[in-house]
Amino acid sequence: MSASVRNTVTSQEYGSIFKSSNIDNELKKKSVVVTQAQADENKAKKKDTTHYYNVETLAHLQYRSQIKVMDNVDGEEVDMTPKPIQDDTYVEQFMKYNLNVMHQMTNFTTMLAKSTTRSRTRSSVRAGIGGNKQSIDDLMNGILYETINWEPYSTVEALEEAYEPKPYTKSFLKITLRKSDFFEIHSQTQTTVAKGSPEGDDAERDNRNYEYLTVGKGKIRRRSDNDAQTDTLLFTTRAVNTILITKATVSSYVSNFEMYDTLNNITKEFATATMSSVKDLTSALAQTEDADTFEDDDAVAEKDKASAQIERLFRSPEFRNAIMYMGRTLSSNTNEAGLRRFRNFDEVERWNAEAEYVYSMNLLFRLIPEPSKAERKAVSDIDICRSNGDILAVAYGLYSFSSQHVPTSGSVFLWSIKNPGEPERAYYYDVPVTAISFSPFLPSLLAIGLYDGSVEVRDVSSLQDTPVAVSQRSTSPGSSPVVAIRWIKQVSDDNQEADIDPFLSLSQDGSVTRFRIMKSPFLLGFTQMILERIEGHPEGIFVHPSSRIPCESNRHPQGLSITTHPLQKDIYYVLTDEGCIHKCSINYQHQYLEVLRCHDGGVTVMEFSPWSPKLFLTCGNDWFVRIWIDGITRPLLELLDEMTPVHWAKWSPTHSTIIVTVNRETANIWDFRRNLLRPMSKHKMDSSFNTVARFSHCGRTLVIGNERGNTLFNALNDMPFSPHFQYDELEKAIFKAIGNDHELLMELKSIGFFGYPNKKAVF
Numbered sequence: 001m002s003a004s005v006r007n008t009v010t011s012q013e014y015g016s017i018f019k020s021s022n023i024d025n026e027l028k029k030k031s032v033v034v035t036q037a038q039a040d041e042n043k044a045k046k047k048d049t050t051h052y053y054n055v056e057t058l059a060h061l062q063y064r065s066q067i068k069v070m071d072n073v074d075g076e077e078v079d080m081t082p083k084p085i086q087d088d089t090y091v092e093q094f095m096k097y098n099l100n101v102m103h104q105m106t107n108f109t110t111m112l113a114k115s116t117t118r119s120r121t122r123s124s125v126r127a128g129i130g131g132n133k134q135s136i137d138d139l140m141n142g143i144l145y146e147t148i149n150w151e152p153y154s155t156v157e158a159l160e161e162a163y164e165p166k167p168y169t170k171s172f173l174k175i176t177l178r179k180s181d182f183f184e185i186h187s188q189t190q191t192t193v194a195k196g197s198p199e200g201d202d203a204e205r206d207n208r209n210y211e212y213l214t215v216g217k218g219k220i221r222r223r224s225d226n227d228a229q230t231d232t233l234l235f236t237t238r239a240v241n242t243i244l245i246t247k248a249t250v251s252s253y254v255s256n257f258e259m260y261d262t263l264n265n266i267t268k269e270f271a272t273a274t275m276s277s278v279k280d281l282t283s284a285l286a287q288t289e290d291a292d293t294f295e296d297d298d299a300v301a302e303k304d305k306a307s308a309q310i311e312r313l314f315r316s317p318e319f320r321n322a323i324m325y326m327g328r329t330l331s332s333n334t335n336e337a338g339l340r341r342f343r344n345f346d347e348v349e350r351w352n353a354e355a356e357y358v359y360s361m362n363l364l365f366r367l368i369p370e371p372s373k374a375e376r377k378a379v380s381d382i383d384i385c386r387s388n389g390d391i392l393a394v395a396y397g398l399y400s401f402s403s404q405h406v407p408t409s410g411s412v413f414l415w416s417i418k419n420p421g422e423p424e425r426a427y428y429y430d431v432p433v434t435a436i437s438f439s440p441f442l443p444s445l446l447a448i449g450l451y452d453g454s455v456e457v458r459d460v461s462s463l464q465d466t467p468v469a470v471s472q473r474s475t476s477p478g479s480s481p482v483v484a485i486r487w488i489k490q491v492s493d494d495n496q497e498a499d500i501d502p503f504l505s506l507s508q509d510g511s512v513t514r515f516r517i518m519k520s521p522f523l524l525g526f527t528q529m530i531l532e533r534i535e536g537h538p539e540g541i542f543v544h545p546s547s548r549i550p551c552e553s554n555r556h557p558q559g560l561s562i563t564t565h566p567l568q569k570d571i572y573y574v575l576t577d578e579g580c581i582h583k584c585s586i587n588y589q590h591q592y593l594e595v596l597r598c599h600d601g602g603v604t605v606m607e608f609s610p611w612s613p614k615l616f617l618t619c620g621n622d623w624f625v626r627i628w629i630d631g632i633t634r635p636l637l638e639l640l641d642e643m644t645p646v647h648w649a650k651w652s653p654t655h656s657t658i659i660v661t662v663n664r665e666t667a668n669i670w671d672f673r674r675n676l677l678r679p680m681s682k683h684k685m686d687s688s689f690n691t692v693a694r695f696s697h698c699g700r701t702l703v704i705g706n707e708r709g710n711t712l713f714n715a716l717n718d719m720p721f722s723p724h725f726q727y728d729e730l731e732k733a734i735f736k737a738i739g740n741d742h743e744l745l746m747e748l749k750s751i752g753f754f755g756y757p758n759k760k761a762v763f
Contacts, residue, residue: 071179082177260322317463324424331419338364341715342417342701350721358718359669359681361702365420367711369396369413372428377407379705381436382694385460387443389697390417393460394711397432398451398481399691407432412448414460415711425460437485441501447515449482455505455515455523469523471515476525480509484562488586489569504528504572510556512574514586529584529592531574533557538580539633540597563606566762567613577602579620596633598626605649610761611656611727614754619646625661625670627734629754632747637737639670641679648692653699653761654722656730662704664689667714673733685712727759 071080193199212218313319332339340346341364348355371377377396385391397410410433414425427448435449444461445468456470482505490501500517507513510531515523533555537543557576565571574582574592579599584592598606599620609615614630623643626635644663652658657673667690668679688708695702702714723729731754738744756762 256322256326257319260318260325320463324419324422327422328416328418331421335365335420338420338713339417342696342713344698344700355721356718357720359671359716360718361667361669361681361683361685361714362717363685364701364713364715366713367392367394367413367415367420367423369394369411369423369709371709372411373409375407375409377410377432377709378707379691379709379711380410380432380434382692382703382705382711383436383438383446384694384696384703385438385443386440391415391460392417392703392711393436393438393446394705395433395436395448396709397434399707406451410434410451412436412446414446420713427458427465434481435483435485435505437487437503439487439501439503441487441489445500447485447487447503447505449485449505451481453479453482453507455482455485455513455525457517457523469517469521471523471525475523476505476513476515478507478509478511478513480507480511482506483508483559486562486564486572488564488572504562506559506562506574508558510559510574510576512559512562512572512584528586528589529574531557531559531576531582531592534578534580534595534597538595538597540580541600541635543579543597543600558602560602560604561606563608565613566608573606575603575606575618579603579622581606581618596628598628598635599624601645604645604647607650609651609656609730610653611730611759612755613762614751615730617649617651617659619649619661621645625649625659627672629748629751631751632744634744634747636734636744636748637672637676639672639676639679641668641682642666647690650693650695653695653697655720656723656726657733658719660693660695660702662690662693666690667693667702667704669716671720672737673729676737683714685714686710725759726761727755731755 067081069080069082071078193203195204341362378399379394380397380399381395383393385393392415394413394415395410396413398406408430410429410431412427412429412433413423416424429450432451433448434451437447439445439447444459446458446460447455448458449455453476454471455476456467458467484506485503487501487503490499502514502516505513505515505525511527512529512531513525514528515525518524534557557578557580559574559576561575563573563575565573570586571593572584572586574584576582579597579601581596581598581603582592583594583596598618599622601621603618603620605617605619607617609617612629615627616630617625617627619625623640623645625639625646627637627639628635639659639661642663644665646661646663649659649661652660655671657671659670659672661668661670661679666682666684668683669681670679674680685704686706686708688706688710691705691707693702693704700716700719702716704712704714706712735745735748738748
């Protein structure tokens with residue numbers, strides 16, 4: 001079969017498909033309504049006709065795709081099959097706007113067929129076309145461009161009135177295909193190969209290998225990561241080449257001064273001056289050894305010169321810094337284990353199956369000060385820097401004011417955990433030091449209270465021994481010992497730069513003084529509050545009046561401690577020897593807001609819970625540790641173990657239900673979630689009596705001072721793991737502990753949520 005014949009047959013088939021697919025559209029579009037009954041019948045068959053058209057067209061196109069036209073060009077078979085014209089836009093527009101006309105043609109041919117055969121069946125449309133001897137070609141030739149209705153909504157009525165069918169004379173459509181010149185529009189390299197060929201086998205092999213390595217079992221295979229780096233070659237010109245310098249490792253003696261000067265890059269002049277002073281000092285010391293032999297005026301003069309040089313050298317801040325750095329380096333060799341535990345390097349993991357909850361305390365190291373004026377002084381107060389937990393300030397002086405021996409001097413040492421052997425700052429006073437406090441807003445400022453009632457502020461970051469400001473008798477005439485100092489936040493209404501935050505000082509005579517730092521060498525102080533003794537029975541626990549003391553000799557109670565509110569910056573609490581807590585405000589100078597009796601004796605500590613601004617604990621001289629909540633005048637819990645005064649108590653920063661208390665002899669760890677009758681563990685720290693204590697910032701180390709002047713760092717080991725929801729555990733433990741007291745339980749439930757927003761912790 002030649003190419004031309006095959007092309008003609010293919011084209012006729014293609015044309016017949018086109019005509020058969022469009023004749024239904026034309027019949028549907030150009031049918032004319034004859035009777036009302038037939039119009040209703042056609043409307044009912046409209047959907048069936050459209051479905052028939054789609055099915056018939058798809059069938060013809062599927063049959064057409066099976067025909068292939070081949071041509072022999074230069075001895076090679078070339079595919080000459082005509083490609084269908086994809087004009088979806090034209091077909092869609094044609095179907096959309098001429099559907100009504102094609103229905104009219106169907107109705108018209110049906111009317112003609114009825115007049116001839118008198119048949120009312122569905123096949124009358126096709127019989128009518130054969131009865132009139134009209135072929136599909138005649139119908140297709142009748143569809144002209146002018147008869148296509150592109151706007152059916154505007155012209156369909158006019159076409160129905162003016163349309164007149166025309167007779168069809170042609171019975172076939174002739175298509176002639178001619179071979180055109182070959183020209184290349186686009187050429188692309190073939191990316192596929194025939195299956196079964198050698199190239200196809202290689203491609204399938206590569207595909208199978210790729211799937212095995214990415215999806216199949218080959219995905220799980222051994223891998224190794226290696227680092228690779230290209231060697232950097234530096235090229236230099238002959239002009240910059242230098243003589244080769246040989247290096248060797250030899251022994252050499254280096255003094256402390258040389259190491260310090262090298263590390264800190266001190267100027268050559270200072271280094272030269274230091275070395276010369278050292279040489280002069282060495283020669284002077286050598287000459288003093290022969291002073292016994294040569295007792296003359298020149299030897300005495302040289303001895304005095306050497307003493308003056310030594311004194312000048314020790315007063316040098318640079319020399320003291322050099323000694324401090326060397327001390328840190330040497331101390332790390334002897335206290336490495338304690339320093340690692342203090343930094344929590346060896347913390348027990350939660351999944352450790354051998355973990356035990358025994359609440360143990362182990363000594364890490366102790367700070368032993370050098371006695372001044374050959375007298376022993378007790379640790380009166382301890383405070384840790386807010387911004388750097390490695391820095392610790394310890395006050396040495398008088399702790400118990402009933403002591404028979406009062407030291408004649410006091411001191412404040414600034415210790416660093418990096419060097420537990422020697423303090424890095426030392427401030428000496430002629431009277432005992434009774435209270436110290438770091439500023440939480442400017443961490444380098446340290447407020448110091450003395451036994452004679454004076455107060456001063458120092459900048460610990462400065463190498464100078466001069467204080468920033470001191471109090472004066474004209475503004476703070478009190479002479480009673482300062483027992484507590486607390487910094488308060490300055491509230492500034494204007495947008496200008498605010499002054500340094502003030503602090504409150506509580507004296508033993510019950511007076512509260514407010515000090516402010518100005519641009520002056522003196523502190524500006526004025527009386528904030530003077531406490532009066534309580535008359536009658538205040539809220540809280542009931543205490544029977546003493547029959548032996550019908551009237552107190554002093555109108556003012558003795559102040560023991562002072563505490564600030566965690567949220568309300570203007571509220572502070574004063575603790576007295578009457579066992580009462582006075583709630584005061586910095587806005588009221590002559591009256592306090594509330595009074596709550598917490599103990600039958602002096603109240604030594606009041607501490608708010610880190611997980612609740614309403615929950616706080618108190619400890620006192622009546623042997624009790626009580627837990628209170630703001631709004632209820634009855635204690636929620638009472639902890640009692642030994643018949644001895646409790647000096648210090650505080651919430652654990654890592655566990656919401658653990659409380660650590662310190663008395664004269666032991667340190668007790670309470671966990672009221674597990675036991676309310678006795679502490680979980682007791683630890684006797686030293687032979688000397690304990691005074692005060694502090695928690696480290698991480699909460700896993702307890703610092704305890706004693707009357708001998710030693711400061712002990714104790715690690716809290718074998719503790720329970722911290723709960724994920726601290727407030728929930730705290731609330732659950734408290735409700736469980738007071739479950740038997742129905743009235744107290746109802747009062748606590750009426751308060752509702754008593755934690756911080758989002759149940760967070762505030763330290």
